[in-house]
Amino acid sequence: MQFVIEAGIPWNALDIGGYTAGDYAENGGHDAAYDALVQAGIRAEMVLRMLNQKSTMDQAANEDYLSQPVEYSGDRLVDAEKNGVMMSWEAPLMELHAQIICSKPESSVLNIGFGMGIIDTALQALKPAKHVIVEAHPDVYKHMKEEGWDKKPGVHIVFGRWQDKMDEIRALGPYDGIFFDTFGEFYKDLDNFHQAVFATGDDADKKTPLLCQPDGVYSFFNGLGGDHKLFHDVYCHIVKADLLKLGVNTQYSQVSSDVDIDEETWKGIKRPYWMLKAYNLPTCTWAQESS
Numbered sequence: 001m002q003f004v005i006e007a008g009i010p011w012n013a014l015d016i017g018g019y020t021a022g023d024y025a026e027n028g029g030h031d032a033a034y035d036a037l038v039q040a041g042i043r044a045e046m047v048l049r050m051l052n053q054k055s056t057m058d059q060a061a062n063e064d065y066l067s068q069p070v071e072y073s074g075d076r077l078v079d080a081e082k083n084g085v086m087m088s089w090e091a092p093l094m095e096l097h098a099q100i101i102c103s104k105p106e107s108s109v110l111n112i113g114f115g116m117g118i119i120d121t122a123l124q125a126l127k128p129a130k131h132v133i134v135e136a137h138p139d140v141y142k143h144m145k146e147e148g149w150d151k152k153p154g155v156h157i158v159f160g161r162w163q164d165k166m167d168e169i170r171a172l173g174p175y176d177g178i179f180f181d182t183f184g185e186f187y188k189d190l191d192n193f194h195q196a197v198f199a200t201g202d203d204a205d206k207k208t209p210l211l212c213q214p215d216g217v218y219s220f221f222n223g224l225g226g227d228h229k230l231f232h233d234v235y236c237h238i239v240k241a242d243l244l245k246l247g248v249n250t251q252y253s254q255v256s257s258d259v260d261i262d263e264e265t266w267k268g269i270k271r272p273y274w275m276l277k278a279y280n281l282p283t284c285t286w287a288q289e290s291s
């Protein structure tokens with residue numbers, strides 16, 4: 001494996017059947033080969049990141065998505081291209097995320113991305129004292145109002161991209177629990193959100209991180225590289241390392257994630273975005289609290 005990697009074959013190449021070398025290594029029980037691929041992936045992504053550092057992100061990654069209609073239909077929310085924005089098979093995972101970020105009575109919680117409101121429904125059942133929801137899509141915002149979310153106890157809706165609403169989000173804080181799950185954004189956006197939540201920075205206004213309680217908990221939908229286990233494992237390492245640089249510990253709990261997925265699940269959806277058996281549910285806390 002080392003030889004193949006050193007020869008320059010990309011760690012993330014797919015064969016004609018859509019399998020990675022990691023799939024073969026894992027199915028054959030070759031743990032060392034699988035680990036070598038994960039390490040190669042981490043190294044390659046780090047180099048890529050350094051090369052791309054200068055590129056600016058003036059345009060929203062999901063500008064097209066935000067300017068086109070979305071449709072709620074039964075167990076799913078789809079965009080204009082029939083991508084699954086949110087699907088009900090994720091409900092058990094959202095329940096767990098809600099319990100993680102809202103474990104104390106009278107919590108103050110922040111959720112980025114309403115979608116089908118699955119996590120927000122689970123959070124409401126846990127009766128947070130304050131429940132801030134940030135949503136950028138006009139159709140989703142309209143749906144939230146139609147469903148009376150603006151009148152639910154403790155709920156404050158912030159309409160707009162989280163990137164443009166940080167002052168408002170900050171003014172409504174601080175928070176005991178934060179969850180992040182947007183659509184059509186890149187890893188860079190998630191990383192930027194982490195900088196906003198956890199970094200103390202030089203600017204006087206930004207010295208208090210959003211998750212300012214010492215026992216605060218943050219979590220995010222961990223769909224990173226969710227169509228191939230090798231890609232997912234590489235990204236789990238990368239996000240954990242990036243959060244650690246901000247003083248945050250990440251623990252992944254493995255949860256079975258394919259129980260509610262069957263042949264019908266992806267029917268009519270352009271691209272299945274989750275193909276893995278186990279979901280790595282992240283619990284992120286300030287490092288000094290948990291070490």
Ligand SMILES: C[S@@+](CC[C@H](N)C(=O)[O-])C[C@H]1O[C@@H](n2cnc3c(N)ncnc32)[C@H](O)[C@@H]1O
Nearest residue numbers: 113115116117118119135136137161162182183
């Ligand atoms: C995957 S869904 C969230 C699903 C939600 N966790 C649930 O339980 O139903 C993603 C949501 O994030 C919204 N969104 C996308 N980009 C955003 C941004 N930059 N700021 C705020 N919301 C955004 C989308 O419109 C969509 O409603």
